Amino acid sequence: MEAVAYSNFRKNFRGYMKQVNEDANPVIVTTKEIDDTVVVMSKRDYDSLQETLRTLSNPYLMEKIRRGDKQLSEKSFKHHELVEVSDD
Structure with missing residues (x-):
């Protein structure tokens, strides 16, 4: 499972959406606040x-x-x- 910083995720949002749909691999979106980390699938x-x-x-x-x-x-x-x- 790939992890990506929120700022990079935001810059390439469409690419990550395509990636999780094509690869079936969720992406962890991280922030400075650990409680704000999310998984995109x-x-x-x-x-x-x-x-x-x-x-x-x-x-x-x-x-x-x-x-x-x-x-x-x-x-x-x-x-x-x-x-x-x-x-x-």
Whole structure:
């Protein structure tokens, strides 16, 4: 993760916006006041992070994931053919 001073970030704001969207690497924007430091990330990455947090905080969903992981590791799952659905 790259760190950049606020003054440099401000001068090249558009370039940093493009960078975080293309590289998916957040940028830390620093200031003299440590409490004012921020992280800039793409909206796509932010949305993904939020969805991950929602999934991890959902006990019902996490239990289903753990059960599926266990079935996969124990090879105790059933193989099913995909069902073709027509547009009719």
